[in-house]
Amino acid sequence: xxxxxxxxxxxxxxxxxxxxxxxxxxxxxxxxxxxxxxxxxxxxxxxxxxxxxxxxxxxxxxxxxxxxxxxxxxxxxxxxxxxxxxxxxxxxxxxxxxxxxxxxxxxxxxxxxxxxxxxxxxxxxxxxxxxxxxxxxxxxxxxxxxxxxxxxxxxxxxxxxxxxxxxxxxxxxxxxxxxxxxxxxxxxxxxxxxxxxxxxxxxxxxxxxxxxxxxxxxxxxxxxxxxxxxxxxxxxxxxxxxxxxxxxxxxxxxxxxxxxxxxxxxxxxxxxxxxxxxxxxxxxxxxxxxxxxxxxxxxxxxxxxxxxxxxxxxxxxxxxxxxxxxxxxxxxxxxxxxxxxxxxxxxxxxxxxxxxxxxxxxxxxxxxxxxxxxxxxxxxxxxxxxxxxxxxxxxxxxxxxxxxxxxxxxx
Amino acid sequence: xxxxxxxxxxxxxxxxxxxxxxxxxxxxxxxxxxxxxxxxxxxxxxxxxxxxxxxxxxxxxxxxxxxxxxxxxxxxxxxxxxxxxxxxxxxxxxxxxxxxxxxxxxxxxxxxxxxxxxxxxxxxxxxxxxxxxxxxxxxxxxxxxxxxxxxxxxxxxxxxxxxxxxxxxxxxxxxxxxxxxxxxxxxxxxxxxxxxxxxxxxxxxxxxxxxxxxxxxxxxxxxxxxxxxxxxxxxxxxxxxxxxxxxxxxxxxxxxxxxxxxxxxxxxxxxxxxxxxxxxxxxxxxxxxxxxxxxxxxxxxxxxxxxxxxxxxxxxxxxxxxxxxxxxxxxxxxxxxxxxxxxxxxxxxxxxxxxxxxxxxxxxxxxxxxxxxxxxxxxxxxxxxxxxxxxxxxxxxxxxxxx
Numbered sequence: 001x002x003x004x005x006x007x008x009x010x011x012x013x014x015x016x017x018x019x020x021x022x023x024x025x026x027x028x029x030x031x032x033x034x035x036x037x038x039x040x041x042x043x044x045x046x047x048x049x050x051x052x053x054x055x056x057x058x059x060x061x062x063x064x065x066x067x068x069x070x071x072x073x074x075x076x077x078x079x080x081x082x083x084x085x086x087x088x089x090x091x092x093x094x095x096x097x098x099x100x101x102x103x104x105x106x107x108x109x110x111x112x113x114x115x116x117x118x119x120x121x122x123x124x125x126x127x128x129x130x131x132x133x134x135x136x137x138x139x140x141x142x143x144x145x146x147x148x149x150x151x152x153x154x155x156x157x158x159x160x161x162x163x164x165x166x167x168x169x170x171x172x173x174x175x176x177x178x179x180x181x182x183x184x185x186x187x188x189x190x191x192x193x194x195x196x197x198x199x200x201x202x203x204x205x206x207x208x209x210x211x212x213x214x215x216x217x218x219x220x221x222x223x224x225x226x227x228x229x230x231x232x233x234x235x236x237x238x239x240x241x242x243x244x245x246x247x248x249x250x251x252x253x254x255x256x257x258x259x260x261x262x263x264x265x266x267x268x269x270x271x272x273x274x275x276x277x278x279x280x281x282x283x284x285x286x287x288x289x290x291x292x293x294x295x296x297x298x299x300x301x302x303x304x305x306x307x308x309x310x311x312x313x314x315x316x317x318x319x320x321x322x323x324x325x326x327x328x329x330x331x332x333x334x335x336x337x338x339x340x341x342x343x344x345x346x347x348x349x350x351x352x353x354x355x356x357x358x359x360x361x362x363x364x365x366x367x368x369x370x371x372x373x374x375x376x377x378x379x380x381x382x383x384x385x386x387x388x389x390x391x392x393x394x395x396x397x398x399x400x401x402x403x404x405x406x407x408x409x410x411x
Numbered sequence: 412x413x414x415x416x417x418x419x420x421x422x423x424x425x426x427x428x429x430x431x432x433x434x435x436x437x438x439x440x441x442x443x444x445x446x447x448x449x450x451x452x453x454x455x456x457x458x459x460x461x462x463x464x465x466x467x468x469x470x471x472x473x474x475x476x477x478x479x480x481x482x483x484x485x486x487x488x489x490x491x492x493x494x495x496x497x498x499x500x501x502x503x504x505x506x507x508x509x510x511x512x513x514x515x516x517x518x519x520x521x522x523x524x525x526x527x528x529x530x531x532x533x534x535x536x537x538x539x540x541x542x543x544x545x546x547x548x549x550x551x552x553x554x555x556x557x558x559x560x561x562x563x564x565x566x567x568x569x570x571x572x573x574x575x576x577x578x579x580x581x582x583x584x585x586x587x588x589x590x591x592x593x594x595x596x597x598x599x600x601x602x603x604x605x606x607x608x609x610x611x612x613x614x615x616x617x618x619x620x621x622x623x624x625x626x627x628x629x630x631x632x633x634x635x636x637x638x639x640x641x642x643x644x645x646x647x648x649x650x651x652x653x654x655x656x657x658x659x660x661x662x663x664x665x666x667x668x669x670x671x672x673x674x675x676x677x678x679x680x681x682x683x684x685x686x687x688x689x690x691x692x693x694x695x696x697x698x699x700x701x702x703x704x705x706x707x708x709x710x711x712x713x714x715x716x717x718x719x720x721x722x723x724x725x726x727x728x729x730x731x732x733x734x735x736x737x738x739x740x741x742x743x744x745x746x747x748x749x750x751x752x753x754x755x756x757x758x759x760x761x762x763x764x765x766x767x768x769x770x771x772x773x774x775x776x777x778x779x780x781x782x783x784x785x786x787x788x789x790x791x792x793x794x795x796x797x798x799x800x801x802x803x804x805x806x807x808x809x810x811x812x813x814x
Contacts, residue, residue: 243635249774379674389685389799390804407782
């Protein structure tokens with residue numbers, strides 16, 4: 001059961017010339033008409049320089065793109081490069097930029113070294129699915145969708161290689177965000193929070209983070225044990241077959257062989273369910289844990305912004321005091337300098353206030369959009385997951401119903 | 412092979428199907444059982460119109476060691492050499508369950524009160540299930556004895572059923588332990604016999620076939636037992652995993668925004684119900700598959716023991732033949748050699764006839780027991796799968812209906 005591309009419903013194409021705000025306004029109510037798929041992982045090169053190339057396919061009727069359907073080949077560091085560009089441009093002004101998937105040295109080394117076993121196939125599939133989800137989330141963001149770097153990533157056949165992706169990896173960005181957060185915490189600023197909304201929201205996200213982590217850990221245990229169950233069922237199926245082979249009683253022998261077949265099918269079923277547990281449920285949770293880290297980062301940027309404004313106000317005050325001193329001391333050239341500085345810092349204070357108001361406004365909107373997306377995402381995933389569970393049970397019914405007459409046939 | 416529905420079966424969670432003809436002559440059951448610190452006390456209740464007993468209905472209290480004493484009395488009895496002696500019930504083992512309960516008590520502070528209560532409930536259920544199983548195993552042992560036309564007439568059985576005092580067999584003393592050790596050495600010699608290493612010639616096709624069959628069958632059923640136990644443990648593990656998932660969903664639900672609240676709370680409830688269903692699947696597999704395989708592994712061993720005894724009798728017969736030839740050659744003590752040879756011959760033939768019947772019965776018994784349990788297993792699996800499907804569908808409908 002491979003994770004599938006979520007299909008989006010069609011909507012009216014966006015006209016290129018409208019203002020960014022208009023597009024965003026409309027987008028808030030719309031479903032986006034763009035669909036991204038990441039597929040066909042292909043190993044390129046040999047040894048430690050080898051890498052995986054993924055096909056990124058875009059299907060869209062949005063007129064900002066040159067074609068309706070097109071695809072390009074990208075490698076993992078390209079994704080990281082895209083994310084770092086978007087993060088640099090948009091994080092500090094309050095946009096929640098979806099984080100890129102994590103780097104994994106162990107996983108990737110196995111693939112490079114050429115281990116063709118199931119664990120490296122699983123790793124590649126896990127990464128492919130994560131990259132797909134990452135792009136889907138990014139294009140869903142109305143502002144990011146307009147970004148030329150994103151468009152270049154999706155469209156152009158050649159992409160300049162992202163350099164220094166070590167610092168730019170998802171983990172690297174997260175580290176930057178966390179450092180900023182730490183810096184904020186260490187600062188003994190008591191921010192004059194004029195707006196309780198922000199405090200409330202921060203607390204909510206903090207709680208949500210904790211709860212999601214707990215849930216994620218418990219779902220991971222579920223996945224693990226379901227895999228174990230699958231392996232044990234397969235082993236039992238084999239021994240039931242052997243027992244059937246050596247059974248003297250003919251009808252019983254046949255029934256045991258049938259039992260072995262049923263158990264083998266059930267083992268497959270457990271495996272598929274474990275995949276669903278993981279790709280549908282567990283990965284969603286881990287995506288959101290990282291998304292919330294990005295949200296927290298954005299709140300911290302707002303605090304830094306306030307700090308800057310506050311610092312500017314303090315400096316302005318100091319400059320005014322300095323001017324007053326100069327006036328008393330009657331040093332005309334120094335007075336002029338002081339007046340210049342005061343003008344400079346008044347401008348900075350104004351800019352600081354504007355920036356702070358802008359980031360606050362952006363965050364409010366972003367959080368609203370984020371929560372809406374989150375509700376939709378979770379609801380969709382829950383339903384999909386439950387449907388996978390139903391599927392499993394229905395298959396079980398089928399298998400046991402087929403087996404029952406075989407058991408009854410033992411004479 | 413006929414299959415008689417057994418009315419007494421419904422009470423028992425035990426999976427072993429017995430063709431127990433309740434003919435009123437001797438009816439045995441375990442009417443009560445008490446689990447004390449490190450032992451279980453079984454109340455054995457007998458109803459009989461046989462003249463050997465002083466009453467028609469009576470009870471005694473027995474412990475596991477006394478059952479073993481009875482079993483050994485049968486296996487040591489030369490008269491029953493040609494019979495498959497019903498396998499002894501396994502020792503009651505609450506160790507693992509007790510350990511788990513203790514560990515739970517020692518506590519893990521990250522667990523909520525509800526989670527703790529649920530885990531405790533699971534473990535108590537497990538303890539109860541083990542208890543019920545041990546009662547059933549001990550009961551089946553006695554019932555098979557009571558149903559066997561030859562075995563039911565044994566004096567030791569009467570003593571076991573009626574003698575009010577304890578049988579002073581608890582705690583094997585050194586002599587008995589040593590005896591057990593000797594028994595095992597003899598067993599290995601028998602293994603050599605049965606695996607053909609000793610060079611003994613088997614002329615009877617039926618027994619040759621049975622020997623090959625049982626050797627392989629026993630190995631494979633033992634293997635199947637190990638593996639089915641692992642499957643069962645995985646299922647239990649999975650059911651237990653649903654507890655923290657449900658708890659996490661529940662706490663998410665209580666904190667969440669309005670639109671997701673119901674979804675998470677409903678999901679939490681769903682997982683709680685799924686846990687119970689998954690737990691039932693695990694315990695049904697335990698009873699219908701695991702218990703049955705374990706029992707027939709022990710029964711197969713008992714059948715192998717019968718074959719050993721027959722081969723020993725054959726060896727004795729062959730030796731007696733050789734001794735007779737020697738005596739005839741030397742013309743000394745021919746009379747006694749002849750008598751001895753005749754005795755061995757009669758014993759071997761009688762044993763073979765009895766064994767032939769017993770092994771045929773074993774095959775029939777196996778067929779009907781597996782049939783019954785596999786049917787019940789399939790029916791229960793279907794029941795649980797249908798219940799799960801209904802539960803899941805209802806939750807899906809409720810969630811999809813949400814704005």
